[in-house]
Amino acid sequence: MCTLSPKSVFITGANRGLGLEFVKHFLRLANPPTHLFAACRKPDQATELTQLASENGSIRVVKMDVTQDEEIAAAVAEVGKVVGDDGLNLLLNNAGVNQQEQGIEPLTREKMNYHFDCNVTAPLLICKAFLPTLRRAADKTEFSCSRAAIINLSSTLSLINYVNKINDLRYPYNSSKCALNMVTDILAREVSPDGVLVAGIHPGWVRTDMGGPNGMIDKEESISKCMNTFAALNKDSSGLLYSYTGDIFDWNSGP
Numbered sequence: 001m002c003t004l005s006p007k008s009v010f011i012t013g014a015n016r017g018l019g020l021e022f023v024k025h026f027l028r029l030a031n032p033p034t035h036l037f038a039a040c041r042k043p044d045q046a047t048e049l050t051q052l053a054s055e056n057g058s059i060r061v062v063k064m065d066v067t068q069d070e071e072i073a074a075a076v077a078e079v080g081k082v083v084g085d086d087g088l089n090l091l092l093n094n095a096g097v098n099q100q101e102q103g104i105e106p107l108t109r110e111k112m113n114y115h116f117d118c119n120v121t122a123p124l125l126i127c128k129a130f131l132p133t134l135r136r137a138a139d140k141t142e143f144s145c146s147r148a149a150i151i152n153l154s155s156t157l158s159l160i161n162y163v164n165k166i167n168d169l170r171y172p173y174n175s176s177k178c179a180l181n182m183v184t185d186i187l188a189r190e191v192s193p194d195g196v197l198v199a200g201i202h203p204g205w206v207r208t209d210m211g212g213p214n215g216m217i218d219k220e221e222s223i224s225k226c227m228n229t230f231a232a233l234n235k236d237s238s239g240l241l242y243s244y245t246g247d248i249f250d251w252n253s254g255p
């Protein structure tokens, strides 16, 4: 079994839900990251995260609204100062939104644009901004989440045949995560020659604010299995969408 041992990790939306759970699980690794950048848009309200940071010197809470270019630039500069020539090993594009009721009636341009901004444009621009430091960490002979990788949080609700099967009618969320898959695929092909691995992951239907109380699994199960999946990724993983269990999804069909 491969181990997961990135020296530096950057996680978006780390103040609650799966983002915060990722922070806790990275701390529990046998070789935890030296630098764990936990980004959130309102650090002054991120009580649990700031408490964790006060107990663990490796955590740096970074203020970053993923839709704000100047905050992305400031975060990249801060990370660059800390990691220097070692570069950043792992970027987790976790922050996301899913605020739309089912069906076309409640749909507005504003809601569509908001979902596409948070779920597609933001992760792509964050990847773009962090690529120089990810490339510094890369080693073309070692594709792994411990070396240089980007993981985008996707969903089975991005998969056309799956959404069709369960008759889910959420236009903004499903179409934005579908577009994120395309971003993952294109980016993987563009940056593979540099030694940077890019993959998507579906964390399961999880009991968080977004997943709701009826989710099939809890955060602990989701993220412990995501971490095992990350540990196993290699050169052949780039451009693929994984389930938290480690299975690979066909981009269209789903489970």
Ligand SMILES: NC(=O)c1ccc[n+]([C@@H]2O[C@H](COP(=O)([O-])OP(=O)(O)OC[C@H]3O[C@@H](n4cnc5c(N)ncnc54)[C@H](OP(=O)(O)O)[C@@H]3O)[C@@H](O)[C@H]2O)c1
Binding pocket: 012, 013, 014, 015, 016, 017, 018, 019, 040, 041, 042, 064, 065, 066, 067, 093, 094, 095, 096, 097, 098, 118, 153, 154, 155, 156, 202, 203, 204, 205, 206, 207, 208, 209, 210, 211, 212, 215
């Ligand atoms: N839960 C599930 O069942 C499930 C299933 C499939 C995929 N996913 C994906 O997994 C990821 C995490 O989901 P979750 O269940 O943890 O969701 P969540 O409980 O709703 O948490 C969402 C996180 O994203 C952050 N966020 C939203 N907009 C942001 C912005 N503009 N800038 C910075 N941060 C922002 C939130 O920060 P604030 O606290 O500031 O709002 C929060 O930390 C998402 O990408 C989601 O699509 C979840």
